[in-house]
Amino acid sequence: MDKTRGNDRGGERGGERGDGARLGALRLLAAVEDGATLDEAGALNDALPPAARARARRLALEVLRRTQRADALLAPFLQRKPRPDVQRILRLATVEMLALGEAPHGAVDAAVRICRSMGGKGQAAAGMVNAVLRKVSAASEPWAKLPPQMMPHWLRQPVVHAWGRDVTRAIEAAHEAGAPLDLTPKRGDAPGQALPTGSFRQDAGAQVSALPGYETGDWWVQDAAAALAVRVLDPQPDERIADICAAPGGKTLQLAAAGATVTAVDISQARLARVAENLNRCGLSATLVAGDALQYRPESLLDAVLLDAPCSATGTLRRHPELPLIRDGAAIAELVDLQAKLIDHALSLLKPGGRLVFATCSLLPAEGEDQLEAALARHPGLHVEPAKAPGIEPEWLTDRGALRLRPDLWPERGGMDGFFIARLRKSLAES
Numbered sequence: 001m002d003k004t005r006g007n008d009r010g011g012e013r014g015g016e017r018g019d020g021a022r023l024g025a026l027r028l029l030a031a032v033e034d035g036a037t038l039d040e041a042g043a044l045n046d047a048l049p050p051a052a053r054a055r056a057r058r059l060a061l062e063v064l065r066r067t068q069r070a071d072a073l074l075a076p077f078l079q080r081k082p083r084p085d086v087q088r089i090l091r092l093a094t095v096e097m098l099a100l101g102e103a104p105h106g107a108v109d110a111a112v113r114i115c116r117s118m119g120g121k122g123q124a125a126a127g128m129v130n131a132v133l134r135k136v137s138a139a140s141e142p143w144a145k146l147p148p149q150m151m152p153h154w155l156r157q158p159v160v161h162a163w164g165r166d167v168t169r170a171i172e173a174a175h176e177a178g179a180p181l182d183l184t185p186k187r188g189d190a191p192g193q194a195l196p197t198g199s200f201r202q203d204a205g206a207q208v209s210a211l212p213g214y215e216t217g218d219w220w221v222q223d224a225a226a227a228l229a230v231r232v233l234d235p236q237p238d239e240r241i242a243d244i245c246a247a248p249g250g251k252t253l254q255l256a257a258a259g260a261t262v263t264a265v266d267i268s269q270a271r272l273a274r275v276a277e278n279l280n281r282c283g284l285s286a287t288l289v290a291g292d293a294l295q296y297r298p299e300s301l302l303d304a305v306l307l308d309a310p311c312s313a314t315g316t317l318r319r320h321p322e323l324p325l326i327r328d329g330a331a332i333a334e335l336v337d338l339q340a341k342l343i344d345h346a347l348s349l350l351k352p353g354g355r356l357v358f359a360t361c362s363l364l365p366a367e368g369e370d371q372l373e374a375a376l377a378r379h380p381g382l383h384v385e386p387a388k389a390p391g392i393e394p395e396w397l398t399d400r401g402a403l404r405l406r407p408d409l410w411p412e413r414g415g416m417d418g419f420f421i422a423r424l425r426k427s428l429a430e431s
């Protein structure tokens with residue numbers, strides 16, 4: 001049996017060695033290779049104590065951000081390709097030592113112990129793992145020279161085409177650096193460093209539920225780029241606004257906090273339950289509608305619609321580095337088609353002169369700039385209003401006045417998710 005895939009607590013009871021967290025990370029990495037997201041695989045570590053479960057996830061994230069780099073460093077030290085479970089152990093120890101500053105004896109001894117605990121073939125590999133990792137521990141110079149992990153071709157190619165190689169490499173460096181934790185205040189402020197756009201930033205390791213104001217719902221977790229969609233929409237008190245792809249609800253909370261009368265629609269009943277929980281925690285309210293947004297029709301036309309459309313989520317690779325491993329880009333055409341239908345439907349819900357914000361957390365122009373051009377061509381009376389909100393820098397705007405946000409922006413502050421955000425005004429003539 002492959003023990004790194006099982007539900008073995010692996011020494012976490014002893015605690016001091018941290019093997020439970022390492023085994024948990026290896027379990028997550030194996031599940032990702034089998035096609036699961038880290039969120040889907042999370043339940044595999046339910047038997048671990050909370051601190052070890054959190055550390056397992058952090059370790060898996062750090063490895064997934066550097067798998068190519070670890071494999072490139074390891075390759076010259078390996079006489080033949082190891083079994084996948086042994087390769088994962090080698091990657092984990094490599095990343096622990098060279099990226100996370102773990103002392104070599106701790107990381108190497110743990111890798112060897114884990115190999116030995118795997119029985120027959122693992123035991124046979126333990127000597128090789130020990131010898132290879134001792135060489136790796138002295139390889140910090142070649143490690144530093146290796147480039148950050150490249151995006152897969154289906155994503156990299158359109159990104160290079162849109163912004164060139166230097167920006168592409170800067171985006172890849174931002175993916176490796178990971179994401180801080182951003183908070184959106186209900187009103188006023190939230191704990192952390194104030195960002196120019198109104199969000200507050202904590203270090204990546206911050207424990208959300210331990211931060212002041214969590215219990216009282218004074219803020220919620222939301223990337224600074226994601227928070228800009230509602231700031232660009234600029235909701236006003238008592239305006240009737242629908243958030244038609246709402247779950248888990250960060251943007252619904254912003255709309256409700258601004259005093260708008262909000263309807264939150266989502267096709268997933270389970271995800272909509274999270275919107276309800278979040279509203280409840282923050283003492284805010286909205287009408288919730290479970291169902292296909294394409295079928296949603298309010299009793300009367302709306303002042304504004306927020307469409308944060310389903311997309312490739314390629315703007316979130318800092319937080320979801322497993323996505324390139326489990327997606328091949330084949331679903332993009334279908335998503336682009338759905339986004340266009342949702343834009344057309346959203347416009348039909350608006351009063352003449354009403355406004356629509358279309359947003360996707362994607363790096364692909366097909367889900368942003370090109371989608372906008374196609375919508376303008378389909379709706380002659382529709383026009384783009386330049387995105388305005390505090391902290392928006394002029395170079396983030398496209399020629400059309402939409403916002404193109406990328407992970408390499410704000411490098412000195414820790415970056416932001418990739419997002420495309422366009423504010424559209426329906427013509428007064430169109431009903």
Ligand SMILES: C[S@@+](CC[C@H](N)C(=O)[O-])C[C@H]1O[C@@H](n2cnc3c(N)ncnc32)[C@H](O)[C@@H]1O
Nearest residue numbers: 245246247248249250251266267292293308310
């Ligand atoms: C990008 S997420 C929205 C994130 C959300 N706006 C927030 O800020 O928390 C897209 C959402 O669209 C929902 N969705 C996908 N297809 C839909 C459809 N046809 N109608 C309504 N919701 C849909 C998904 O369930 C998912 O929750």
